[in-house]
Amino acid sequence: MASELLDALTILEKEKGISKEVIIDAIEAALISAYKRNFNQAQNVRVDLNRETGAMKVFARKDVVEEVFDQRLEISLEEAKSIYPTYEIGDVVELEVTPKNFGRIAAQTAKQVVTQRVREAERGVIYSEYIDREEDIMTGIVQRLDSKFIYVSLGKIEALLPVNEQMQNERFKPHDRIKVFITKVEKTTKGPQIFVSRTHPGLLKRLFELEVPEIYDGVVEIRSVAREAGDRSKISVHSDLEEVDAVGSCVGPKGQRVQAIVDELKGEKIDIVRWSDDPVIFVSNALSPSKVLDVIVDEEDKATTVIVPDYQLSLAIGKRGQNARLAAKLTGWKIDIKSESEARDQEIYPRGNIEIVDDEEPLFLADDELE
Incomplete structure (x- = not known):
């Protein structure tokens, strides 16, 4: 012995x-x-x-x-x-x-x-391997489901996908392949425990990195992400190279790149807008697909008043205020939207020879526009 x-x-x-x-x-x-x-x-x-x-x-x-x-x-x-x-x-x-x-x-x-x-030792090896994958995307296989979690096999370990991190429009069954975003890796007495998400904005960012080579290579940068998982998202992109079309790179030929992401997220609509350090341009882009007439900026309160045509007021605000809410998250600015007639009544529009500098309409990707 x-x-x-x-x-x-x-x-x-x-x-x-x-x-x-x-x-x-x-x-x-x-x-x-x-x-x-x-x-x-x-x-x-x-x-x-x-x-x-x-x-x-x-x-x-x-x-x-x-x-x-x-x-x-x-x-x-x-x-x-x-x-x-x-x-x-x-x-x-x-x-x-x-x-x-x-x-x-x-x-x-x-x-x-x-x-x-x-x-x-095996637990230590697994923990060391997966702690480096926090805030990263992995593909797993659904093992089983209960009222609290979906259990996803990531190979050496089973990850937990809590109910509040699942998209409401998704239904999975055992053996389905699924892409998940690793939110937390914990050490416990029973070994490493991994929590994953399908609703985290980081999942959308990582999916673009996988699909868009220009983002992976650093030529195009995702500056911000706003997401209401399963329904609609907005991302802002930018490139320091003038010859690179940041938005076009994300869309891909005939919309193939973004369509792959839309399919992975079960039809979640995605607005891709051009980032700008000028809040007037950035806020107007972020409110796509509505047309913006003017943006009045309050630097002290980091707030903006946005003027839109009367017929586009509901489009700018969005269903249940979703478009305005996502635009505010994306830009980090408070956004108050007013119709053109209301702004005229309050004598805040027009303000003179002030116009939106960027004459390029922001890109909104709806299903029928990707065909």
Whole structure:
């Protein structure tokens, strides 16, 4: 058994990357507890596992004293010198006390320690691998569902997709392939636990990185994302290279790139707008598909008043205020939308020779425009 144990530890060190010395130290510590528990001993003992032969021995450690009060822990100077003449008071004498049937207990204890250490090492490897994937996208396979979670296999581990991170328009069944965004990786007593999402704005951003080479290469940058998962989203994009059409790159030939993302998100509508450091341009772009006549900016309160044609007021606000709400999230500016006639009544429009600088209409991608 002894040599087999050492051979097994050598194999584990190569295959699992677990140090043989670390396991041996753990086995020795576990054997001390096993000895005291099984043989009802309160001695101060040391267990030695021979690194060459694998033989295990138990040694009682006793302090050399002038007068012995506890024979389990102390030994007289006279008795110590009979063992080895150079012993002095304060030294520690080690006496072998290995029980005859200690081998069976040692084998069982060693097996438990090795199993535990292998499990801990595997958990550590998995945690190290997935902690680096936080805020990243992965493809998994649905394993099972209950009232709280969808359990998604990511290969080495099963991730949890909570109900509040699921899109309402989606229904999955076991064995479905699914792309998920990793929101959190936690260490627990039972091993790593991974939480994923289908509603996080980061999922949309990562999907564009996968589909649009210009984004992956850094030529086009996603500056902000606003999302109401399963219904509608807006992203703003920008490129420092004048010859690169940031919006066109995201759309792709005949809308193929963005359509792939729309399909993955089960028909979620996506507005792709051009980012600008000028809030007038950026806010007007963000309110696509409505036409904007003017944007009045309040820098102090980071608020804007947007003037739109009367017939486009409902389009600018959107169903249940969704378009305005997403535009505000996308730009980081408060947005108050007024119709042209209301603005004229309040004498805030027109303001003179002020016009929207960007004459290019923002791009709104609806299903019928992608055909």
